Amino acid sequence: MRRLSLVLCVLLASSALAQVQELENPGVTSAIQDRPYRMLHELDIWVGVLPLDAFYVGVYAQLSYSYHFSDRFAWQVGRGAYGLAARTALRGELERTYGVQPTANDEVQFFVGSDVMWKPLYGKLAVLNRAVIHGEVHLLGGATLFRFTNSGFRPGINLGGGGRIFVNKYVSFRFDMTHNIVLPTGGGTTSFGNVMTVNLGLALNFGGND
Amino acid sequence: MKTVTRLLASCLLAASVAALAQGAPPPTKPADPVTGEPAQAAPTAAPAASDGGVGSIAPTAGTGTGAAPVAAPAPAPKKIDPKLFDDALNDYFAGRPKDAAPKLFDYTENVPSTDENYAWAQFFLARSLIELKLNHAGAVYLARIARERTNPAVLTKALEELQLLTDRPHDEVMIDEQVFGALDLGFLPEEIAGYAHYQQGLVDLRVGNERWATTHFSKLPEGGSEASRAKYAMLVTRLKQAKKDLPKEMIDQFFELAKDPKLTQDARNDAMLAVARLRYELADFTGALDAYNLVKLPSLDPGRAALYLEEAWTRYQLGQVHAAMGLLTTLDAPSFREEFLPDKFLLKALIYRDLCHYLPAKRSAKELTRRYSESLDAVRERDDLTRDPRLLRAASARGSTRRARVFLESLELEGEQLGRYAGTFGERMFGYMTRVYDLSRAEAVRIYQQRLTESVRVEADKLLRAAEQVRLMEYEVGLKLYERVKKGSKLVALLEEEPLKTNQVSFKFADEYWNDELRTYRFSLKSRCIEETAR
Numbered sequence: 001m002r003r004l005s006l007v008l009c010v011l012l013a014s015s016a017l018a019q020v021q022e023l024e025n026p027g028v029t030s031a032i033q034d035r036p037y038r039m040l041h042e043l044d045i046w047v048g049v050l051p052l053d054a055f056y057v058g059v060y061a062q063l064s065y066s067y068h069f070s071d072r073f074a075w076q077v078g079r080g081a082y083g084l085a086a087r088t089a090l091r092g093e094l095e096r097t098y099g100v101q102p103t104a105n106d107e108v109q110f111f112v113g114s115d116v117m118w119k120p121l122y123g124k125l126a127v128l129n130r131a132v133i134h135g136e137v138h139l140l141g142g143a144t145l146f147r148f149t150n151s152g153f154r155p156g157i158n159l160g161g162g163g164r165i166f167v168n169k170y171v172s173f174r175f176d177m178t179h180n181i182v183l184p185t186g187g188g189t190t191s192f193g194n195v196m197t198v199n200l201g202l203a204l205n206f207g208g209n210d
Numbered sequence: 211m212k213t214v215t216r217l218l219a220s221c222l223l224a225a226s227v228a229a230l231a232q233g234a235p236p237p238t239k240p241a242d243p244v245t246g247e248p249a250q251a252a253p254t255a256a257p258a259a260s261d262g263g264v265g266s267i268a269p270t271a272g273t274g275t276g277a278a279p280v281a282a283p284a285p286a287p288k289k290i291d292p293k294l295f296d297d298a299l300n301d302y303f304a305g306r307p308k309d310a311a312p313k314l315f316d317y318t319e320n321v322p323s324t325d326e327n328y329a330w331a332q333f334f335l336a337r338s339l340i341e342l343k344l345n346h347a348g349a350v351y352l353a354r355i356a357r358e359r360t361n362p363a364v365l366t367k368a369l370e371e372l373q374l375l376t377d378r379p380h381d382e383v384m385i386d387e388q389v390f391g392a393l394d395l396g397f398l399p400e401e402i403a404g405y406a407h408y409q410q411g412l413v414d415l416r417v418g419n420e421r422w423a424t425t426h427f428s429k430l431p432e433g434g435s436e437a438s439r440a441k442y443a444m445l446v447t448r449l450k451q452a453k454k455d456l457p458k459e460m461i462d463q464f465f466e467l468a469k470d471p472k473l474t475q476d477a478r479n480d481a482m483l484a485v486a487r488l489r490y491e492l493a494d495f496t497g498a499l500d501a502y503n504l505v506k507l508p509s510l511d512p513g514r515a516a517l518y519l520e521e522a523w524t525r526y527q528l529g530q531v532h533a534a535m536g537l538l539t540t541l542d543a544p545s546f547r548e549e550f551l552p553d554k555f556l557l558k559a560l561i562y563r564d565l566c567h568y569l570p571a572k573r574s575a576k577e578l579t580r581r582y583s584e585s586l587d588a589v590r591e592r593d594d595l596t597r598d599p600r601l602l603r604a605a606s607a608r609g610s611t612r613r614a615r616v617f618l619e620s621l622e623l624e625g626e627q628l629g630r631y632a633g634t635f636g637e638r639m640f641g642y643m644t645r646v647y648d649l650s651r652a653e654a655v656r657i658y659q660q661r662l663t664e665s666v667r668v669e670a671d672k673l674l675r676a677a678e679q680v681r682l683m684e685y686e687v688g689l690k691l692y693e694r695v696k697k698g699s700k701l702v703a704l705l706e707e708e709p710l711k712t713n714q715v716s717f718k719f720a721d722e723y724w725n726d727e728l729r730t731y732r733f734s735l736k737s738r739c740i741e742e743t744a745r
Contacts, residue, residue, distance in 0.1 A: 031732075
């Protein structure tokens with residue numbers, strides 16, 4: 001009983017304190033600013049890597065187009081990439097030591113896809129107290145169709161996220177990192193595959209700031 | 211409310227037209243209607259010499275005027291090798307002003323003023339001193355060239371240098387009034403003559419000779435920056451004279467000036483502020499707000515406290531209490547912590563009162579008397595107000611008092627820098643320069659104190675008026691606090707908050723001020739008026 005009274009006292013006191021605070025400093029202040037950068041038609045030029053495979057590192061170039069419905073939602077209508085494989089030391093060792101055939105490893109040749117983009121975070125950063133830069137963080141979800149050297153075309157589910165730093169109304173830089181879960185269809189494969197993409201892009205924006 | 215409006219009107223009127231460019235203080239009116247800076251009595255006791263009193267100091271020990279000790283006999287001029295001048299010039303053009311200065315000093319002190327290189331030596335001595343960051347000493351020599359006029363070619367160059375010096379803290383009496391204000395304009399090249407005409411016009415305006423000023427201003431080349439500044443000065447003067455009946459066409463003239471690219475951005479902003487203040491006076495609050503929005507600040511510049519406070523009053527008059535309160539939040543930013551804005555607390559109390567938050571309203575009202583209690587005590591006790599740190603800071607932060615303070619500070623800094631050259635300059639030159647700075651500093655202190663005494667009184671008046679308003683407010687809020695709500699009371703109309711637009715983003719304020727946000731704060735607080743009356 002005594003303990004209950006103590007708890008009640010503490011609760012009442014804290015509630016009273018909050019009320020006093022509200023009475024003394026009522027209201028909320030916010031900085032309401034026009035968004036200086038708004039996107040509409042976005043064309044991106046990317047370079048990226050596929051870092052996950054132990055036997056090769058895919059380096060690719062990609063082009064994409066996105067349409068921004070609002071400041072929160074966009075659709076990356078299409079993206080297409082073509083890659084070159086840089087073999088790792090492990091693969092060379094396997095071929096030399098164990099005589100593994102080079103054709104035994106499945107490599108990504110090119111891929112195309114489409115994603116929806118949700119942009120929940122928008123903010124700004126003070127650069128050494130001398131300048132302010134604006135940026136946003138987005139999440140991506142979509143589908144990719146891969147062309148592998150051995151197993152041919154295989155679809156995948158693409159999930160990931162990225163960020164954007166605005167340079168001006170027309171130019172921004174994007175950094176995206178996504179993970180593709182490649183489905184076990186096509187080419188006789190029976191297991192899921194994983195393809196991770198890490199890419200850096202130059203984004204050109206047309207419209208949206210009027 | 212009427213009292214508040216009256217107070218506001220007087221504050222805004224007092225804060226209306228910018229200083230006449232870089233000129234000295236207005237002479238006769240009690241307050242400048244645009245800048246709001248307290249009008250100062252023009253420095254009456256002009257120094258004996260036209261270079262601020264230092265021209266008469268002989269470069270021998272203790273021969274200064276006034277404060278200088280008893281004069282010692284001047285040493286006889288020594289024989290100077292004419293090559294000394296060439297050596298000095300070589301040093302100067304080789305980027306060694308420290309070596310050039312003592313040689314040039316030696317040269318000027320030991321050759322007659324009729325020597326063909328005398329004026330040039332003075333000029334390069336001035337340039338060397340300016341390069342050594344001894345601007346005032348340089349200005350003294352340039353002013354001497356302008357006064358002696360021994361070589362017309364050097365004179366033009368010296369005047370150009372002096373004109374450049376006017377962009378920095380400088381001796382207004384010596385340069386603006388006694389050099390440019392007293393020049394014979396017939397022989398000058400066009401650019402310098404333009405500036406001299408402008409300065410002489412300003413001097414005429416200050417002493418109330420508008421006709422003479424117009425004559426000078428009419429000789430300014432059309433389309434030049436001086437012509438625009440002269441227009442501005444004329445408008446300000448006319449506005450002062452037409453205080454009671456504000457001519458509406460003046461608003462258009464100020465508005466035109468605010469778009470004049472030949473004026474500096476600061477001057478254009480001043481003109482736009484004048485437009486806003488005049489519109490406010492005419493109760494055109496929407497127009498005033500438009501003008502405030504047209505004041506352009508450099509990117510990430512914190513701006514001016516007066517601008518925010520005036521905009522807040524305008525928004526309050528338009529019923530935009532949430533935006534007005536947002537601007538008052540801006541005034542709490544560290545950039546404005548030293549600002550003297552007693553009105554701020556009054557407006558805050560008014561807004562809380564209008565939203566029926568009576569306790570915060572009372573608290574805001576009390577905040578003024580709490581924060582300025584020492585200053586108010588000093589006023590009531592008839593103490594020396596220049597000793598009150600808040601009033602002192604406020605009085606020396608604006609207008610001609612600020613210019614006098616900045617010049618005094620620059621003299622002190624240069625005086626300290628002079629000590630670094632004690633060895634290089636030699637005993638004679640160093641002694642002379644020290645006396646130049648001592649005498650100039652004494653005169654600068656006198657002018658600063660003179661201006662300060664007047665402007666501190668104006669600030670004290672402002673504080674007293676605000677304190678009086680606050681007492682009324684406290685009384686009014688006290689009555690409201692204990693007012694009984696009668697049955698069937700009418701609902702008070704809500705003061706609507708503007709909703710967020712799709713292209714806007716909201717950053718909740720969490721005690722961290724960002725310069726890019728200072729003009730965009732908005733306060734969100736629901737009115738309690740309905741709840742109270744509906745009970």
